[in-house]
Amino acid sequence: MGTGTETDEQLVRAIGHGDQQALARAFDRYAATLTRYAWAVVESRMDVEESVQDTFLTLWQRAATLELPADTMLPWLLVVCRNHALNAGRKQARRRGVELPEELRAPDDHAEAVERLRWVRDEIAALPETDRRICELCLLEGHSYAEAAQLLGLSVGAVTQRVSRSRARLRKAVMHDEH
Structure with missing residues (x-):
């Protein structure tokens, strides 16, 4: 089945049964989006790459028991990516001798993680129309800047320029997340 017609639910089930090609298709579908998202949380290329790789490793490990709350695995992947990126940030903070505030610590369960991701949707919805549409196209749908x-x-x-401005706003929201 081609990637265009294969649903995320089908991908997750195939990954859960050990299908490495399904994991590769999921990676092709979402890696660029997760990479752009991770840049809003961490600042080093190495931490971004590690966060994205760890996100797909987590998908591989948990796919057999994963229940998608929506028709897409993207919200789940974003939560997992954020947690891995925050872990990378914590490592950096420890190296520098700085403690992260409680609100930036990873949630303990899936329901809490889904709730904490609400700020992403809220922040994107609050953007001016053009900026919101750019975020939807580039961050959520995976289009390149040229395509958008x-x-x-x-x-x-x-x-x-608009993505840079939106990324700064999202980074500020991450640093002041009170949800």
């Missing part, structure tokens, strides 16, 4: 620019009739530079 073409779809919205903007220059790539304008999309890049």
Whole structure:
């Protein structure tokens, strides 16, 4: 079955049965989105790459028992990626002798993780229309900046600038997450 018609539920079930090719298809589908998301949480390329890899390792390990709360695995992947990125941030903080505040510590259970991800949807929804649409296209749907620019009739530079501004806003929200 091609990636275009294979649902996330089907992918998760195949991964749960040990299908490495299904994991590769999930990676192809979501790695770029998770990479962009991880950059909003951590600052080093190595930490971003490690967070994304660890997210897919977690998917591999938990797929057999994973129940998707929606038709997509993206919210679950984003929560897991955020937790791995925060772990990377904690490692960096320990190296520098800095303690992270309680609200930035990883949640203990899936329900809490889903609730804590609510801030992402809220922050994106609060953006001006064009910025919101750019985030949806690039962050959630995985389009490149060039594709988003073409779809919205903007220059790539304008999309890049707006993404940078939105990323800063999301990073600020992560640092002040009170949900």
